[in-house]
Amino acid sequence: MKFSIFLNPQIPGSGYAAEENAKAKRPIGRDTESYQRLLHEVREIAVHADRIGFDALMMTEHHFHSEGMEFSVNPLMFLTDLAARTERILLAPLGMVLPAWDPIRAAEDVALLDQFCKGRLRLGVARGYQNRWMNVLGQRWHAAAARSDGSASDTRNFDVFGEVLKIMKMAWTQETLRYKSDVLEYEVPYPYEGIEGWPAQDWTRTFGAPGELDDEGRVRAVSVCPRPYQNPYPELWQPFTISDRSVIRAAQEDILPWMFTPNPDDHAAKAKLYQEESARQGREYKLGEHTGILKIVGIADTTEEAINTFGRSIPKDFAAFFGPFGYLEVLRKKEDEKHKPISPEKGDAKRMNDVEMALFGTPDDVKRGIQRMLDRMPDLEWFGLYMQGQQGVLPLDTVKRNLELFATKVIPEFQ
Numbered sequence: 001m002k003f004s005i006f007l008n009p010q011i012p013g014s015g016y017a018a019e020e021n022a023k024a025k026r027p028i029g030r031d032t033e034s035y036q037r038l039l040h041e042v043r044e045i046a047v048h049a050d051r052i053g054f055d056a057l058m059m060t061e062h063h064f065h066s067e068g069m070e071f072s073v074n075p076l077m078f079l080t081d082l083a084a085r086t087e088r089i090l091l092a093p094l095g096m097v098l099p100a101w102d103p104i105r106a107a108e109d110v111a112l113l114d115q116f117c118k119g120r121l122r123l124g125v126a127r128g129y130q131n132r133w134m135n136v137l138g139q140r141w142h143a144a145a146a147r148s149d150g151s152a153s154d155t156r157n158f159d160v161f162g163e164v165l166k167i168m169k170m171a172w173t174q175e176t177l178r179y180k181s182d183v184l185e186y187e188v189p190y191p192y193e194g195i196e197g198w199p200a201q202d203w204t205r206t207f208g209a210p211g212e213l214d215d216e217g218r219v220r221a222v223s224v225c226p227r228p229y230q231n232p233y234p235e236l237w238q239p240f241t242i243s244d245r246s247v248i249r250a251a252q253e254d255i256l257p258w259m260f261t262p263n264p265d266d267h268a269a270k271a272k273l274y275q276e277e278s279a280r281q282g283r284e285y286k287l288g289e290h291t292g293i294l295k296i297v298g299i300a301d302t303t304e305e306a307i308n309t310f311g312r313s314i315p316k317d318f319a320a321f322f323g324p325f326g327y328l329e330v331l332r333k334k335e336d337e338k339h340k341p342i343s344p345e346k347g348d349a350k351r352m353n354d355v356e357m358a359l360f361g362t363p364d365d366v367k368r369g370i371q372r373m374l375d376r377m378p379d380l381e382w383f384g385l386y387m388q389g390q391q392g393v394l395p396l397d398t399v400k401r402n403l404e405l406f407a408t409k410v411i412p413e414f415q
Contacts, residue, residue, distance in 0.1 A: 011068035110233075128146055176211045209223040
């Protein structure tokens, strides 16, 4: 099994753990000194993770977070900075929200980063579920935030995501690209009949890709450069794949799904669905192979100490921000009333530990939690440490020590 950390970067001094400071600097997301502290912490964590043996570092994409949480507006650019500071660790946006991107610009930027890091890139792709920013940045494609409810708006987002990814793959794998998208109303070239009056025709005919120009000198196709370092392109990942429709789409596209399903049985059921659909596409995976799971991890000498150290910093921010998006549902127990939402009061660290959204405890406790996953899915490929409530909230030394304990006391048991 391989191990990754998932950073949802948080500006130090933001959130309820630093409520007075966060209010005094409101909006802290536009405070340069605070943002420089975030950059320092993330860089330190990346170099540390690279040195102590983690296999990958993943980072989300979100915008307009004036409050200071989920502060990663351009993971490709951020990971470019980290690529220059690390040597072996894989780097992955998790994920790049495709309905907010132009497909050719996205393909170019991905290829550039893959070239910069010489193939250490894994590309997470996502649909985008937060309407505050997705509705703004997705407006060119008339794509609003994903709702996973089967509505017309959700279907539009789903279709745009698939079409942008399709064009990106074409840009990476074809020497020249000529395509007319009815989904996006997007033409390559534009106009699709050809671009008149390209001045450097002799230059392009001599050195450019065959087929770029027609006999009349019109631009009839474009060559998207550079190509990715990896052939044909970086392995594709997808974050927080929960709905059956997303699991099936991931299997059809051979995308590795990272699942936020804490219960081992629930994760095994999703992994089984992925395995079966992959088989229908001609790809034979073992149960859990080519999938990943995310959990919060906090290690100490005792479970009580771990909950006190790591659990205190998580619940209030998690409930206040993620709760309205429905993420408290991952804390549901069998005895909870079926049709009653999970209240923020129930979103404490103990419940997170009880339902295995988090693994708080000694190294042996954490190992037993991972083993419970492997008992159901012996070939689970990836385990990710979701660092919610750690970077940006706890002292940096505490965060780094937690990662080091995991790397030295836990990882060797599963390699």
